[in-house]
Amino acid sequence: MAQVSIRKVVKAYEGGVQAVKGIDLEIADHEFVVLVGPSGCGKSTTLRMIAGLEEITSGEIAIGGKVVNDIPPRDRDIAMVFQNYALYPHMTVFENMAFGLTLRKIAKDEIRRRVENAARILDITPLLDRKPKALSGGQRQRVAMGRAIVRDPKVFLFDEPLSNLDAKLRVQMRTEIKKVHQTVKTTTVYVTHDQVEAMTLADRVVVMNHGVIEQVGPPQELYHRPATRFVAGFIGSPAMNFIPARVENGSGALRLNLPNGIVLPVPPDRTSRYSAAAGKEVLFGIRPEHLTEPKNLDRPNIATFELTPEVIEPMGMETLVHLWIQGAEVCSRIDPTTPAEPGRPLQVAADLNHMHLIDPQSGRVL
Amino acid sequence: MSTTAAVSRDHPAIYHKVGSLRAERRWALWTAYASLIFAAIIMLAPPVYMFLTSIKTSADIADTSGSPWVVHHPTLENYRELLSSPMFLGFFWNSVKVTVCVVVVSMVISVLAAFALARMRFWGSQWLATGVFLTYLVPDTLLFIPLYQIVGSLGLLNSAWGLVLVYPTLTVPFCTWIMIGYFASIPKELDEAALIDGANWMQMLLKIFIPVALPGIIAATIFAFTVSWAAFVYPTAFITTPSEMPLTIGVVSQLIRGDTFAWGQLMAGALLAALPPVVVYVFLMDYYIAGLTAGATKG
Numbered sequence: 001m002a003q004v005s006i007r008k009v010v011k012a013y014e015g016g017v018q019a020v021k022g023i024d025l026e027i028a029d030h031e032f033v034v035l036v037g038p039s040g041c042g043k044s045t046t047l048r049m050i051a052g053l054e055e056i057t058s059g060e061i062a063i064g065g066k067v068v069n070d071i072p073p074r075d076r077d078i079a080m081v082f083q084n085y086a087l088y089p090h091m092t093v094f095e096n097m098a099f100g101l102t103l104r105k106i107a108k109d110e111i112r113r114r115v116e117n118a119a120r121i122l123d124i125t126p127l128l129d130r131k132p133k134a135l136s137g138g139q140r141q142r143v144a145m146g147r148a149i150v151r152d153p154k155v156f157l158f159d160e161p162l163s164n165l166d167a168k169l170r171v172q173m174r175t176e177i178k179k180v181h182q183t184v185k186t187t188t189v190y191v192t193h194d195q196v197e198a199m200t201l202a203d204r205v206v207v208m209n210h211g212v213i214e215q216v217g218p219p220q221e222l223y224h225r226p227a228t229r230f231v232a233g234f235i236g237s238p239a240m241n242f243i244p245a246r247v248e249n250g251s252g253a254l255r256l257n258l259p260n261g262i263v264l265p266v267p268p269d270r271t272s273r274y275s276a277a278a279g280k281e282v283l284f285g286i287r288p289e290h291l292t293e294p295k296n297l298d299r300p301n302i303a304t305f306e307l308t309p310e311v312i313e314p315m316g317m318e319t320l321v322h323l324w325i326q327g328a329e330v331c332s333r334i335d336p337t338t339p340a341e342p343g344r345p346l347q348v349a350a351d352l353n354h355m356h357l358i359d360p361q362s363g364r365v366l
Numbered sequence: 367m368s369t370t371a372a373v374s375r376d377h378p379a380i381y382h383k384v385g386s387l388r389a390e391r392r393w394a395l396w397t398a399y400a401s402l403i404f405a406a407i408i409m410l411a412p413p414v415y416m417f418l419t420s421i422k423t424s425a426d427i428a429d430t431s432g433s434p435w436v437v438h439h440p441t442l443e444n445y446r447e448l449l450s451s452p453m454f455l456g457f458f459w460n461s462v463k464v465t466v467c468v469v470v471v472s473m474v475i476s477v478l479a480a481f482a483l484a485r486m487r488f489w490g491s492q493w494l495a496t497g498v499f500l501t502y503l504v505p506d507t508l509l510f511i512p513l514y515q516i517v518g519s520l521g522l523l524n525s526a527w528g529l530v531l532v533y534p535t536l537t538v539p540f541c542t543w544i545m546i547g548y549f550a551s552i553p554k555e556l557d558e559a560a561l562i563d564g565a566n567w568m569q570m571l572l573k574i575f576i577p578v579a580l581p582g583i584i585a586a587t588i589f590a591f592t593v594s595w596a597a598f599v600y601p602t603a604f605i606t607t608p609s610e611m612p613l614t615i616g617v618v619s620q621l622i623r624g625d626t627f628a629w630g631q632l633m634a635g636a637l638l639a640a641l642p643p644v645v646v647y648v649f650l651m652d653y654y655i656a657g658l659t660a661g662a663t664k665g
Contacts, residue, residue, distance in 0.1 A: 074565070080558070088574060
């Protein structure tokens with residue numbers, strides 16, 4: 001077990017394209033950190049640099065306090081789980097899991113003990129004599145995890161391990177991975193493009209975009225206090241609504257002028273925070289659950305206005321209502337019992353205690 | 367009512383379509399069978415004729431009055447004479463010796479070369495891979511003149527070992543090419559998993575790549591075996607001593623004396639010579655096809 005330090009790490013390819021642009025990240029011992037972001041954001045490259053599968057252009061990576069830049073993958077004491085499992089097709093499950101230990105010349109009894117122990121943790125004991133082709137996707141994923149567990153490495157690396165599974169199995173395996181981490185407590189770096197996976201698994205989430213880290217923090221912090229427009233839009237499903245607005249100063253209080261003539265009063269406790277933005281164009285950000293029907297909101301700082309739904313999506317436990325405010329699509333989460341239909345005006349209430357204002361130029365949340 | 371009417375109105379159209387599909391399929395099948403039967407007759411006529419000739423007596427062969435496809439007095443005399451002749455068995459042994467050595471040498475070189483070219487990214491590897499294949503396109507009828515000089519300068523003319531030296535110039539490029547295709551079809555993550563598990567390049571090749579690429583290796587082995595077993599130009603050019611001759615030229619040079627052709631023994635010898643490749647192909651055909659098509663069908 002060990003901490004992982006990433007210091008000013010850059011990955012540049014031939015032709016000068018930078019996949020990772022000087023990132024810094026400290027991962028504590030036992031921590032479960034998820035790197036999340038869209039395709040091409042540099043998250044997989046970062047993971048592969050930790051694994052030693054990609055060379056580091058500049059900067060340094062240390063595992064357990066030891067700089068590993070020039071150490072080959074086999075001597076870094078890490079284990080990796082791949083998206084396509086990468087099981088050796090000609091070996092049985094037992095042999096797959098034992099392969100790394102055999103190469104390290106560990107005694108046969110010890111290998112058997114470790115493989116059987118990992119198989120018990122992952123509930124794959126009856127599969128030990130099977131070849132990978134006789135396993136289902138979920139079982140293969142367990143074996144791939146087993147192969148990592150038996151090595152008892154300093155760090156687990158997961159590269160989009162659930163992307164090849166169907167939706168139901170993905171949820172099941174997600175729980176499984178969390179359970180395994182709670183049991184073995186190995187420091188884990190996990191890469192995914194799925195923000196739900198990131199939120200549910202991580203102690204801390206690292207949101208990456210265009211080769212830089214946008215924000216690092218516990219899932220709830222990222223959800224409630226995003227630092228940038230990108231994080232605000234990326235974390236949460238359906239995504240946060242962004243509506244162009246103008247901050248106006250009127251008799252000591254701030255207010256927001258939205259399209260369609262909607263005027264929202266800024267809560268008094270936020271006046272000092274937003275006062276510098278007075279007279280400027282901003283983006284008003286609010287999550288769908290904070291834009292709902294008035295009966296669900298009975299507290300101060302609620303603003304009610306009328307909008308016309310264009311699309312209604314009943315989800316069972318809730319209903320999503322899509323509305324358009326001058327070109328901006330806005331999503332509202334309402335109670336499934338509330339009658340709503342396209343074209344019929346609907347009273348919606350914005351909970352301004354949860355509003356965000358974003359500087360459209362810098363993309364920073366004010 | 368209206369639904370029923372709509373369905374019955376549509377039925378004739380549907381059945382017409384199905385009927386036309388069936389007719390098309392039947393026509394395609396007939397054409398396929400006819401072509402296959404025609405091709406099979408063309409391909410099988412020579413070996414069948416060889417077999418019929420090999421079980422004829424010399425008198426039967428010389429008798430041109432009846433149909434040559436009819437055997438009046440079948441005999442295994444030709445086979446018995448060949449198989450009891452130390453010279454023929456010597457040819458056979460030379461072929462076996464040369465082929466086994468060539469297959470081993472070719473496979474060792476081409477598996478190592480293909481692994482390096484397919485997996486170890488180094489400067490110029492792409493060009494080298496193309497170059498390897500291009501050398502295969504140079505015909506042996508062109509190469510045997512310079513090779514004669516090289517083999518001669520090494521003192522290996524008239525020696526079966528000279529053939530072990532020159533046959534790999536034919537087998538290695540193609541085998542390497544087959545193996546590059548096969549290795550390229552193995553997912554990159556498999557080597558990465560092996561690297562992280564602690565394997566070095568040689569362990570990765572021996573414990574992962576060779577077992578996984580076994581169909582490709584078998585395909586390449588069959589190819590090397592066939593080329594070496596059936597080679598004609600090189601032994602004709604390099605070997606003149608009967609004791610060093612392989613089957614292909616031994617049968618021809620020793621059973622044709624001047625203008626006297628021992629047809630029965632010639633045919634028997636040719637069939638016996640063709641037997642090992644046939645046996646190999648029959649048993650390993652599936653691997654051969656899987657190996658040749660690996661690069662083409664997998665990503």
